[in-house]
Amino acid sequence: MEPVPAGRTLDRRTLLRIGGMAALSAGAGLPPARAGSSAPAGPSARTGPRPSDWNALRRGLEGRLIRPGDAAYDAARRLFDPAHDAVRPAGVAYCANPSDVAECVTFARRLGVPLAVRSGGHSYAGWSTGTGLVVDVSPMRKVSHASGRATVGAGAKLVDVYDRLAAHGVSIPAGSCPTVGVSGLALGGGIGVVARKYGLTCDVMESVQIVTADGRLLTCDADHHPDLFWASRGGGGGNLGVAVSFGFRTHRTREVTVFFLHWPWRRAARAVRAWQAWTPSVPDEMWSTLHLSRSGGTDVQLAGVYLGGKAECERLLDRLADRIGPVSSSSVRKRSYRQAMMIMAGCSSLSVSQCHQDGSLPGQTRDGRLSRAGFTAKSHLAYRPISEAGAERLAAEVARPGDHTVLMDALGGAVGRVRPDATAFPHRAALYSVQYYAHRSGAAAWARRAHAAMRPHFGDHAYVNYIDPELRGWRDAYYGANAARLARVKAAYDPGRLFRLPQGV
Structure with missing residues (x-):
């Protein structure tokens, strides 16, 4: 996650290698189905859509339905990871508003069409696509701010959230990958760059609007549908409905200090031991990520952001370096908050518009420079x-x-001061998250081996946003003691299991 040289195209592989709607009334129903819509046909409705059904859905949307044979189909069906390119959805609906989402949900329920939900398309397991209907919320990407609160459409990409809130001098705690959709991040918890100071993304969530399996649009908060609100803060995306908008509490921003330190490989084990002892001892304003890399050579890198001045940041970093040994290189610089988030995104030499994938579909830009990338990943949480x-x-x-x-990635601080059962995200006692991230030939085999080798040391805790289709005991690993309550919420709001994932609650 260090600065990228000017003119260099960045993909997620490179990033990680070098460093990394207005609210509606609670429980309100949606407007009546529009002419040509896919409104329920009653108890005698057959299953299985005909071409006329798809055409009716297309007419009923204000957004865009893309089907096989359409010119944009090959682009529309792709996720971030090319490993899932063989999946061919029957349709991809770019939903312009909650009513579009409800049309799609009703269509899928009435005709027995499998449903997948997509925001940024970064699902590690590829579960934001499928052979049925993909509901893509990317067109709902408006970001606004008033009185310390941000209203963010579920399809907004993180780079745009940071940029648009920066115009108001505020931000929310979120992740570093620029093209991740805010919905998937927040619904799974939201480990991010300033988590130790401000908490997870879900910790600043004050409300969420969700279209549920029965086609209703619910505004959920502490007083309205509180169980669904609880489950939406760490219960994982695609489990309980289609989120369309969020209300987040913001924090004021200021100049920060961004740092990158490297050590020779022979100090890798010492760096791990020293860092995991150092990070709980530093102020909440200090967030860091330690990377051990093997890509054309080995490297030990510490990157991060300190919400304060350079001198104090250097003093804290010196304490760590004293334990590890002399650095091979270092960079510690003051930056605006917005610049810092662009650096963490690997987009320091790019404009915000360029810090997207190239294309004309929602969420893409004509001058986007970010590439898709194939990878295999697994996770642990170190308690x-x-x-x-x-x-x-x-x-x-x-x-x-x-x-x-x-x-x-360092945790603790504000993350650890929330009770494990206060939100669906249970890992409040974790010191840090661990991600095994691999590319190219042998990637899956290496990730399996490394994950298995470290299981005796880290245990069986895992992060649902790094969803792992091979993970055994995933229910306990992702949700711990919160799994039973999540299952009760699922049964209440989606008794027919319309929203169905291989690792669904």
Whole structure:
């Protein structure tokens, strides 16, 4: 996540390798179905859509339905990871508003069409696509701010959220990947760049609008549908309905300090041990991510953001360096908050418009420079420091031939001051998250091996936003003691399991 040289095209692989609607009344129904819509046909409705049904859906949308044979189909069906390019949806609906979403939900329920929900298209397992109808919320991407509160459409990409809120001198805690959709991030929790100071993305969520399986638009907050609101803060995207808009509490922004430090590989295990002891001891204003990388060579990198001055940041970093040893290179610089988020996104040399994928579909830009990338990923959450033997084993796994990175993001601070059952995200006691991220030939085999090797050291906790289709015991790993309550919320709001994932609650 260090600055990218001018003129260089950035994809997620490079990023991680080098560093990384107005509210409606609670429970309100949607307007009556429009002419040509897919309104329920009654109890005798057959299952399975005919071409005329798809045409009726197309006419009933204010947005755009793209079907096989349409010129934009090949572009519309793709996710971020090319590994899922073989999936061919029967339709991709770019929904312009909640009524469009309700049309799609009703269509799928009435005709028995499998439904997938997509915001940024970054689902690690590819579960934001499928062979039925893909509901894409990218057109609902408006970002506004008033009186300390941001209203953010579910399709807004993180780079646009940061940029538009920066115009008001505010922000929300969120992640670093610029083309991730805010919906998927927030619904799964939202580990991000200033989490230790301001919490997870879901911790500043004050309301969420969701179209449920029965086609209703519900505004959920602490007083309205509180169980669904609870589940929407860490219960994972695509489980309970289609989120269309969020209300977030914002924080004021100011100049910050951005840093990158590197050490020689021989200090990798020592860096892990020192960093995991150092990060809980520093002020909440300090957030960091430690990367052990093997990509054309080995590298130990610490990157991060300090919400304060350069001198104090350097003093805190010196304490860490004293434990690890002399750095091989370092950069510590003051930046505006907006610049810092662009740097963390790997877009320091790009404009906001360029910090997107190229294209004409919602969420893309004509001058976008970001590429798609194939990868395999798995995760752990570290609830306690790993031993010297564990750190040595982690370094040894990274040193194996291949193109891969282990990324460790600091938690604690504000994240840890929330009760594990206050939101659906249970991992409040975790010291840091761990992601095993691999590319190219042998990626899946390396990720499996490294994950298995570190299981005795990290345990069985995992992050639902790094969803892993191979994970055993995923219900406990993702949700812990919150799994039972999540299942009750699911049964109440989607008893027919219209929203169905292989690892769905």
